[in-house]
Amino acid sequence: MTAMTSQSARQTRLRMGKGLPAELAETLAATFGPRFTTNSAVCLQHGTDESAYEPVPPDAVVFAESTEEVAKAVAACHAWRTPVIAFGVGSSIEGHLLAIHGGVCIDLSRMNRILDVRQQDLTACVQAGVTREALNAELAHTGFFFSVDPGANASIGGMVATAASGTTTVRYGTMRDNVLSLTVVTAEGQVIRTARRARKTSAGYCLTQLFIGSEGTLGVITEITVKLHPQPEAIAAAAVNFPDVKSAVETVILAMQMGVPLARAEMLDALTIKAINAHSRTSLTEAPTLFLEFSGSPAQVQEQSVTLQALAEEQGGGEFQWATRPEERKRLWTPRHHAYFACLQLRPGCRSFTTDACVPISNLAQCVAETAADIQAAGILAPIFGHVGDGNFHCLLLVDPGNASEIRAAEELSHRLMRRAIHLDGTCTGEHGVGLHKMSYLEEEHGAATVEVMRRIKRALDPHNILNPGKVVHLDGEDLVRPKTTSGAAVGERTR
Amino acid sequence: MTAMTSQSARQTRLRMGKGLPAELAETLAATFGPRFTTNSAVCLQHGTDESAYEPVPPDAVVFAESTEEVAKAVAACHAWRTPVIAFGVGSSIEGHLLAIHGGVCIDLSRMNRILDVRQQDLTACVQAGVTREALNAELAHTGFFFSVDPGANASIGGMVATAASGTTTVRYGTMRDNVLSLTVVTAEGQVIRTARRARKTSAGYCLTQLFIGSEGTLGVITEITVKLHPQPEAIAAAAVNFPDVKSAVETVILAMQMGVPLARAEMLDALTIKAINAHSRTSLTEAPTLFLEFSGSPAQVQEQSVTLQALAEEQGGGEFQWATRPEERKRLWTPRHHAYFACLQLRPGCRSFTTDACVPISNLAQCVAETAADIQAAGILAPIFGHVGDGNFHCLLLVDPGNASEIRAAEELSHRLMRRAIHLDGTCTGEHGVGLHKMSYLEEEHGAATVEVMRRIKRALDPHNILNPGKVVHLDGEDLVRPKTTSGAAVGERTR
Numbered sequence: 001m002t003a004m005t006s007q008s009a010r011q012t013r014l015r016m017g018k019g020l021p022a023e024l025a026e027t028l029a030a031t032f033g034p035r036f037t038t039n040s041a042v043c044l045q046h047g048t049d050e051s052a053y054e055p056v057p058p059d060a061v062v063f064a065e066s067t068e069e070v071a072k073a074v075a076a077c078h079a080w081r082t083p084v085i086a087f088g089v090g091s092s093i094e095g096h097l098l099a100i101h102g103g104v105c106i107d108l109s110r111m112n113r114i115l116d117v118r119q120q121d122l123t124a125c126v127q128a129g130v131t132r133e134a135l136n137a138e139l140a141h142t143g144f145f146f147s148v149d150p151g152a153n154a155s156i157g158g159m160v161a162t163a164a165s166g167t168t169t170v171r172y173g174t175m176r177d178n179v180l181s182l183t184v185v186t187a188e189g190q191v192i193r194t195a196r197r198a199r200k201t202s203a204g205y206c207l208t209q210l211f212i213g214s215e216g217t218l219g220v221i222t223e224i225t226v227k228l229h230p231q232p233e234a235i236a237a238a239a240v241n242f243p244d245v246k247s248a249v250e251t252v253i254l255a256m257q258m259g260v261p262l263a264r265a266e267m268l269d270a271l272t273i274k275a276i277n278a279h280s281r282t283s284l285t286e287a288p289t290l291f292l293e294f295s296g297s298p299a300q301v302q303e304q305s306v307t308l309q310a311l312a313e314e315q316g317g318g319e320f321q322w323a324t325r326p327e328e329r330k331r332l333w334t335p336r337h338h339a340y341f342a343c344l345q346l347r348p349g350c351r352s353f354t355t356d357a358c359v360p361i362s363n364l365a366q367c368v369a370e371t372a373a374d375i376q377a378a379g380i381l382a383p384i385f386g387h388v389g390d391g392n393f394h395c396l397l398l399v400d401p402g403n404a405s406e407i408r409a410a411e412e413l414s415h416r417l418m419r420r421a422i423h424l425d426g427t428c429t430g431e432h433g434v435g436l437h438k439m440s441y442l443e444e445e446h447g448a449a450t451v452e453v454m455r456r457i458k459r460a461l462d463p464h465n466i467l468n469p470g471k472v473v474h475l476d477g478e479d480l481v482r483p484k485t486t487s488g489a490a491v492g493e494r495t496r
Numbered sequence: 497m498t499a500m501t502s503q504s505a506r507q508t509r510l511r512m513g514k515g516l517p518a519e520l521a522e523t524l525a526a527t528f529g530p531r532f533t534t535n536s537a538v539c540l541q542h543g544t545d546e547s548a549y550e551p552v553p554p555d556a557v558v559f560a561e562s563t564e565e566v567a568k569a570v571a572a573c574h575a576w577r578t579p580v581i582a583f584g585v586g587s588s589i590e591g592h593l594l595a596i597h598g599g600v601c602i603d604l605s606r607m608n609r610i611l612d613v614r615q616q617d618l619t620a621c622v623q624a625g626v627t628r629e630a631l632n633a634e635l636a637h638t639g640f641f642f643s644v645d646p647g648a649n650a651s652i653g654g655m656v657a658t659a660a661s662g663t664t665t666v667r668y669g670t671m672r673d674n675v676l677s678l679t680v681v682t683a684e685g686q687v688i689r690t691a692r693r694a695r696k697t698s699a700g701y702c703l704t705q706l707f708i709g710s711e712g713t714l715g716v717i718t719e720i721t722v723k724l725h726p727q728p729e730a731i732a733a734a735a736v737n738f739p740d741v742k743s744a745v746e747t748v749i750l751a752m753q754m755g756v757p758l759a760r761a762e763m764l765d766a767l768t769i770k771a772i773n774a775h776s777r778t779s780l781t782e783a784p785t786l787f788l789e790f791s792g793s794p795a796q797v798q799e800q801s802v803t804l805q806a807l808a809e810e811q812g813g814g815e816f817q818w819a820t821r822p823e824e825r826k827r828l829w830t831p832r833h834h835a836y837f838a839c840l841q842l843r844p845g846c847r848s849f850t851t852d853a854c855v856p857i858s859n860l861a862q863c864v865a866e867t868a869a870d871i872q873a874a875g876i877l878a879p880i881f882g883h884v885g886d887g888n889f890h891c892l893l894l895v896d897p898g899n900a901s902e903i904r905a906a907e908e909l910s911h912r913l914m915r916r917a918i919h920l921d922g923t924c925t926g927e928h929g930v931g932l933h934k935m936s937y938l939e940e941e942h943g944a945a946t947v948e949v950m951r952r953i954k955r956a957l958d959p960h961n962i963l964n965p966g967k968v969v970h971l972d973g974e975d976l977v978r979p980k981t982t983s984g985a986a987v988g989e990r991t992r
Contacts, residue, residue, distance in 0.1 A: 120749065120858035163698040174696050176705070177673065192946040198854040199886050200670050201923035202659040202709050204930055204938050204968055205950045209672070209705030213698050230755035253616065259726035299795050358694040362616035390695050427697035434700055442700050450688040453957065454701045460956035461949065472700055 019059045020104065024080040028062055028104065031072050035063040035110075046085075046105040050093040050152075051437065052353050052407075053483045058085060058099035063107045067183055067191055067222040070106055074220060074466075075189025077104050083469050086216040088129060088155030092162060093354055094435025096215050100481040101469045106220060108157055114138050115223065122228045123180060123197060128157025128221050135226075144228040147172035150431065151337060157221045162433035163213030167264045167336075170256075170389030171295075172229060174431065175212055182211050183223035187462040197225060210457070215433050216468035218461045232295035235263070236305060237329045238320040240312050241287040245269055245372065245384070246365045247315035248288045252388045253361050254311050260304050264293035265389040266336055269372070272343060272383040276335040279342030284335070290317070290388075291336050293329075336385075343383045343396045350381075350398040353410045357421035358392035358430025367424050368393055371417050378413050380406070392430035419444070434472045436482065442473065515555045516600065520576040524558055524600065527568050531559040531606075542581075542601040546589040546648075547933065548849050548903075549979045554581060554595035559603045563679055563687055563718040566602055570716060571685025573600050573962055581964050582712045584625060584651030588658060589850055590931025592711050596977040597965045602716060604653055610634050611719065618724045619676060619693060624653025624717050631722075640724040643668035646927065647833060653717045658929035659709030663760045663832075666752075666885030667791075668725060670927065671708055678707050679719035683958040693721060706953070711929055712964035714957045728791035731759070732801060733825045734816040736808050737783040741765055741868065741880070742861045743811040744784045748884045749857050750807045756800050760789035761885040765868070767842070768835055768879040775838030776831040786813070786884075787832050789825075839879045839892045846877075849893035849906045853917035854926025857887040863920050864889055867913050874909050876902070888926035915940070930968045932978065938969065 019025075019038070028036045037043075038060045047057035064070045077084045083103025090097060099105065111127035114135060118124070119142055126135055133153045135146050148159060150166040158164075160182065165174035172178065181195040184207075194207040211219055242248040245267065252265045267290055268276070274286045290312070294304040309320055323332040335342070344352055359367045368384065375382045375395065386393025395417065397410040418428040418441050428441040442451050454473050458465075470481050515521075515534070524532045533539075534556045543553035560566045573580045579599025586593060595601065607623035610631060614620070615638055622631055629649045631642045644655060646662040654660075656678065661670035668674065677691040680703075690703040707715055738744040741763065748761045763786055764772070770782045786808070790800040805816055819828040831838070840848055855863045864880065871878045871891065882889025891913065893906040914924040914937050924937040938947050950969050954961075966977050 118856070118858060120753065121856040122753065123856070163696075163702070165696055169696065173673075176696075176702070177669075186945070186949065190945045192943060192949060194942075194946065196918070196921045196923055196941065197856045198888075198917075198922040198926060199857070200659075200661055200665065200672075200854060200888065200926050202852075202925045202927050202929040203923045203934065203941050204709070204947070205714070205953055206659070206672070206705050206709055207946065207949060209702050210953075213700070213702055218701070230753060232755065257616065257618065257726060259728065296796075297799055299799055300792075303793055303795055356698075358696060360614070360617040360619070360693045361695070362614060392694075392696065421694075422692070425692045426694040427692055427699045429698045430694060430696050431698050433698040438699065445692065445699055446690075447688060449682070449686045450690065450703065451700070453682065453688060453703060456956040457701055457706075457953060460952040 020082060021080045024076055024082055025060065027076045028060065028073060031069065031076070032062045037061050046087050046090070046107060047097065047099050049090055049095065049097045051095045051435070052351055053095045053098055053436065056098040056100050056483050058105040059102045061105045061107055063110050065110045067185065070185045070220055070222050071189045071191050073104065073106055074185050074187070077466055078188050078464065081464050081466060083466050084220065085468050086157070086161070086220045088158030089131065089153070091152040091154045092158065092433065092435060094432050094437040095483070096162070096433060096435040096468070096471060098436065098483055100436070100483060108155065108222070111222065117142065119144060121197065123225055124228055125223060125225045126156055127223055128155060130156050132156060132159065139228065143231050145231055146178070146226055147229050148175055148178055151340065156224050156226065160212050160221050160224055161215050163431065165387070165390070165431040167266055167387060169387060170265050171261055171263045176209060178227045179208060179212055179224060180227060181225040182208055182221055184211055184219035184221050186219050187464065187467050213433065215435065215472050217458060217472045218467060220467070232263070234298040234301045235293060235295045235329060236301050237291070237293045237323045237332045238305070239284065239289055239291050239332060240320045241285050241289050241318040243287070243316045245288045245368050247317065248290050249365045249368060249388050251290060251308070251312045251315045251317060253364070255308060256361060256389055258307065260307055261296070262292060262304070262389055263295040264291065265387070266291040266385065267388040267393070268336065268339060268385040269383060272339055272385045275342040275346045275383055276339060279345055280335040280338060282335055291333065339385055340396070343398065346383065347381055347398045349400070351401045353397035353399065353414050354432070355395045355397065355414050355417050356392070356429045356432040357417055357426060358390060359421050359424045359426030361391045363424040363426065364388060364391045364393070367420060367426070370420060371395060374413060374416055378409050380410055380413060390430065391426065436471060439472065439474055516578060517576045520572055520578055521556065523572045524556065524569060527565065527572070528558045533557050542583050542586070542603060543593065543595050545586055545591065545593045547591045547931070548847055549591045549594055549932065552594040552596050552979050554601040555598045557601045557603055559606050561606045563681065566681045566716050566718050567685045567687050569600065569602055570681050570683070574684050574960065577960050577962060579962050579965050580716065582653070582657070582716045584654030585627065585649070587648040587650045588654065588929065588931060590928055590933040591979070592658070592929060592931040592964070592967060594932065594979055596932070596979060604651065604718070607718065613638065615640060617693065619721055620724055621719060621721045622652055623719055625651050627651050628655065635724065639727050641727055642674070642722055643725050644671055644674055647836065652720050652722065656708050656717050656720055657711050659927065661883070661886070661927040663762055663883060665883060666761050667757055667759045672705060674723045675704060675708055675720060676723060677721040678704055678717055680707055680715035680717050682715050683960065683963050709929065711931065711968050713954060713968045714963060716963070728759070730794040730797045731789060731791045731820070731825060732797050733787070733789045733819045733828045734801070735780065735828060736786050736788070736816045737781050737814040738786065739783070739812045741784045741864050743813065744786050745861045745864060745884050747786060747804070747808045747811045747813060749860070751804055752857060752885055754803065756803055757792070758788060758800070758885055759791040760787065761883070762787040762832055762881065763884040763889070764832065764835060764881040765879060768839060768881045771838040771842045771879055772831040772835060775841055776834060778831055780831070787829065835881055836892065839894065842879065843877055843894045845896070846894040847897045849895065849910050850928070851891045851893065851910050851913050852888070852925045852928040853913055853922060854886065854888040855917050855920045855922030859920040859922065860884060860887045860889070863916055863922070866916060867891060870909060870912055874905050876906055876909060886926065887922065932967060935968065935970055
């Protein structure tokens with residue numbers, strides 16, 4: 001860990017230096033046996049995510065195996081007013097997991113049981129530690145699948161916590177559209193279920209949606225009932241080049257307006273394609289490219305394909321390169337799925353500041369174009385790709401982690417992009433969540449009164465501020481703790 | 497008004513007898529001029545909904561024309577700790593609007609401006625008093641439409657408040673799936689916007705979804721940004737008879753599991769068809785019937801039609817009666833849309849207790865069959881129809897409003913149905929909301945700890961309990977007020 005602002009650093013060191021109250025440690029050790037640990041390597045691993053922040057370890061980790069165990073751990077922490085941070089696989093990228101106020105990390109990865117699959121109802125109930133790939137492997141023989149795909153093999157609990165989405169959202173929606181009910185442990189350690197399994201309900205406030213995207217700050221999500229979708233009869237994938245990013249984006253916008261049910265619609269800029277070619281040994285044309293997927297009956301796939309080819313041609317798009325058989329489709333999509341790692345290798349040893357702007361699609365071409373120009377002016381290497389059907393795109397700002405001025409430049413660029421997205425009636429985060437990094441943009445995006453409503457909810461559900469404290473909304477009287485990047489440069493504090 | 501339990505009646509009479517504080521009345525009169533009224537006929541109309549309850553008028557009504565006016569009215573009521581009830585068109589059916597603690601009704605029907613339609617983004621922003629038919633009339637020339645159709649020509653603000661849905665939900669979702677952002681006046685009279693216009697966001701707690709279905713108890717919704725959908729190229733409708741309700745339901749379940757994107761899938765039992773024949777002078781076969789709609793490209797419609805015919809035939813369904821041209825489809829669907837009024841005429845002078853059970857679709861056939869048997873045993877005339885693709889169905893329990901024992905029997909039947917739905921992992925209300933009538937079932941459905949979380953949210957956002965008090969969740973220290981039906985029989989209090 002590097003230096004922090006003096007007060008925050010003192011507070012954090014104090015908590016971490018002090019460790020857990022001995023009685024709490026005893027209670028947790030008695031409950032969890034060897035599944036309670038203060039081992040520094042384990043703690044460090046649990047204070048590490050995919051963000052540009054330095055790790056901040058918790059004081060202890062417990063490995064829970066059931067909702068009841070989570071409830072016991074939270075109740076014990078509640079009694080000692082000690083922070084609780086839920087942990088899935090650690091793939092979040094905005095600092096969500098960092099134990100900036102110390103406390104106990106509850107690792108949910110052993111809660112990996114698929115509790116039921118009800119094909120007739122198109123639902124599955126899983127423990128929070130089940131990963132999306134594990135669920136889909138279990139479903140492979142059923143003819144149904146779980147649709148949300150954020151790229152990483154995230155835990156489904158973590159995907160609920162960040163309201164995740166991804167390449168299939170244009171067709172099947174985000175986690176908000178694919179969760180029917182949650183089992184949640186409250187700040188006091190009570191177990192609640194937010195809804196039953198009906199496909200719709202008007203029975204009171206929608207707690208399911210309140211906990212989705214709450215990033216562990218309102219409760220610990222332990223079980224999730226998700227919606228399943230029937231495997232389409234036919235699937236075809238295609239890649240097509242465009243003379244510029246704008247024409248690629250316009251093609252997708254037109255398809256959306258016509259109601260073409262695209263299964264995926266990903267745009268990759270020329271630099272991303274270059275990275276993919278280097279990483280995956282492909283020979284894709286290094287131009288702005290759409291990766292598309294069509295699904296449905298064979299006739300529907302045919303029809304959608306014809307429509308998209310016509311739209312793309314109008315926009316100056318090139319020939320479609322098709323992939324229909326599963327292994328061909330895999331060959332086409334694998335490079336897209338590896339885009340993140342491929343881009344990191346554009347600059348060996350670099351770290352990435354990953355942005356997550358999302359705007360109304362009519363503003364997307366402008367937002368991407370202005371961002372591309374800004375990137376060029378800043379002289380930072382930054383491939384751009386995204387889920388253009390949703391208006392969502394990511395820039396990977398590739399920086400030397402030891403170069404403070406470069407990190408500052410990247411943070412300034414990221415800052416301007418968030419403001420640009422907000423100014424274009426969009427959001428600073430389409431799918432990655434707030435964590436530590438986006439907290440200071442919430443007021444700009446929503447207004448102070450809206451954020452105050454969020455604070456009221458936080459205080460009402462977690463009056464002692466033990467649930468992932470210091471994340472999402474900053475409470476009065478709470479120390480503002482901002483860990484540093486490896487360079488020591490502050491990030492995410494521009495607008496405060 | 498009829499007698500109430502002594503304490504509740506005293507409290508209500510006290511409030512209503514006392515009327516508004518003079519200073520509050522002066523403030524509202526100064527702000528609203530002639531659009532502030534205490535006229536008893538106007539107040540009575542604003543305390544009347546479509547439920548089986550007797551009307552309970554507010555002390556005054558203001559007709560607001562802007563968000564700013566709503567904010568002023570709420571701020572004034574907040575200063576005087578006086579209840580505020582928002583009113584759209586009065587089509588709610590669970591007692592939502594009844595001014596059981598007196599106060600000021602804010603009529604939003606003059607907030608009927610469509611603020612913008614952005615075809616490129618597939619969004620429209622409307623004031624809360626715009627009705628769904630008015631919005632769709634405005635959209636008619638655009639090639640886009642607003643999809644949610646609860647039957648009544650409800651205001652869009654009211655539809656947000658009750659998380660409404662309807663015949664098209666099987667394809668396009670409920671209000672939860674079709675609202676991007678809300679402007680809301682808080683209990684203190686502050687104006688907030690819950691989100692920007694991006695199609696997805698992870699930027700903090702999802703206040704949009706919290707206010708959807710909150711029935712005016714957490715804030716007053718004044719503006720709504722909704723999603724639009726492209727008008728399908730081709731639409732075909734069909735009616736098909738089945739030997740029994742179960743086989744009709746099974747046909748829809750199979751279609752859902754195959755991923756057939758049905759545009760509508762309504763089941764009507766033989767009694768409903770009989771009512772329709774009498775009311776609409778049609779000669780439909782008086783048997784359980786599915787009304788279906790297919791939409792998409794002509795080829796997709798053809799493909800879906802063939803699939804559904806095959807599924808129906810397997811289940812013993814009869815010939816499909818087709819309607820493809822707009823006037824034919826209107827002729828087919830109009831009787832379905834009039835089913836509610838047609839059923840009321842099965843028994844002239846009756847009133848209806850309308851139920852709203854919704855269960856996982858695998859439990860739907862059982863739930864409907866047990867309910868049909870229960871209806872028969874109770875000797876109550878009660879047609880059944882519903883949105884079977886969602887697992888949601890309604891019974892109209894047709895009772896003589898002057899016959900207390902019949903009303904008690906209907907209430908018992910309704911009570912058993914709600915318990916049956918909950919027992920089958922469903923909900924006591926799929927789309928009508930809680931209002932007064934379902935409050936006592938929330939704990940049974942969700943558990944006491946879950947309802948306590950809802951109460952915490954209510955207290956946090958409305959600490960003085962001025963927003964539609966006495967609805968959705970019952971707060972400690974709050975008088976439990978239950979108005980009566982015309983017979984004087986108590987309703988909705990079974991499980992308390």
